[in-house]
Amino acid sequence: MSHTVVVFKSKYGSTAKYAGWIAEESGADLFEVGKVKAEQLHSYQTIVYCGGLYVGGILGFSLIQKNYPKLRDKKLIVVAVGASTPSEKALAQVKAKNFTETMQEKVELFLLRGGLNYPKMNWLDRFLMYLLVKSIQSKKPEERDDDSKGILATYGKVVDFTDRSSIAPVLEAIRK
Numbered sequence: 001m002s003h004t005v006v007v008f009k010s011k012y013g014s015t016a017k018y019a020g021w022i023a024e025e026s027g028a029d030l031f032e033v034g035k036v037k038a039e040q041l042h043s044y045q046t047i048v049y050c051g052g053l054y055v056g057g058i059l060g061f062s063l064i065q066k067n068y069p070k071l072r073d074k075k076l077i078v079v080a081v082g083a084s085t086p087s088e089k090a091l092a093q094v095k096a097k098n099f100t101e102t103m104q105e106k107v108e109l110f111l112l113r114g115g116l117n118y119p120k121m122n123w124l125d126r127f128l129m130y131l132l133v134k135s136i137q138s139k140k141p142e143e144r145d146d147d148s149k150g151i152l153a154t155y156g157k158v159v160d161f162t163d164r165s166s167i168a169p170v171l172e173a174i175r176k
């Protein structure tokens with residue numbers, strides 16, 4: 001058994017791909033949320049949680065949130081996979097929405113870029129993206145940021161920004 005475990009939850013495959021790459025490169029054990037019990041996590045020194053970003057929330061992250069008091073002495077690394085370009089601002093927003101104050105001090109967070117796959121989306125996700133597109137369209141073109149422009153340009157299509165080389169800082173955090 002490895003000292004490191006990667007646990008992930010993914011809806012459309014981007015996060016699953018990153019979790020697989022991280023586990024492969026670090027030699028970690030790999031589990032999907034729902035296929036691992038919280039108690040099993042106690043036997044690892046390092047836990048890497050990977051979840052897709054949905055309206056700012058990290059998918060499946062309640063597994064860690066609920067069990068955090070028992071996991072707080074572990075090295076905990078969180079990888080959130082979203083469609084937006086990773087930035088300091090986005091990092092701060094994801095931390096504020098998903099981490100308690102103690103977690104903000106102790107847990108390392110990385111943002112990686114996934115994609116958007118409209119043909120695969122369920123109706124609710126497609127509807128939420130439709131509302132997002134409408135709200136972007138209601139702004140003046142000069143007020144739209146690059147991510148918003150990207151959402152308009154790729155609406156209804158398949159876009160994949162996953163990049164194996166972008167896991168390097170996560171692997172470094174596991175090693176150090």
Ligand SMILES: Cc1cc2nc3c(=O)[nH]c(=O)nc-3n(C[C@H](O)[C@H](O)[C@H](O)COP(=O)(O)O)c2cc1C
Pocket residue numbers: 009010011012013014015016051052053054055056057081082083084113114115116117121124125126128129
């Ligand atoms: C309804 C909906 C909400 C989303 N919200 C966010 C978000 O808040 N931030 C972000 O960066 N990406 C957001 N995305 C994009 C997903 O994070 C992106 O598709 C990611 O690759 C999903 O990972 P998964 O395929 O592993 O589920 C959203 C996508 C959908 C469909």
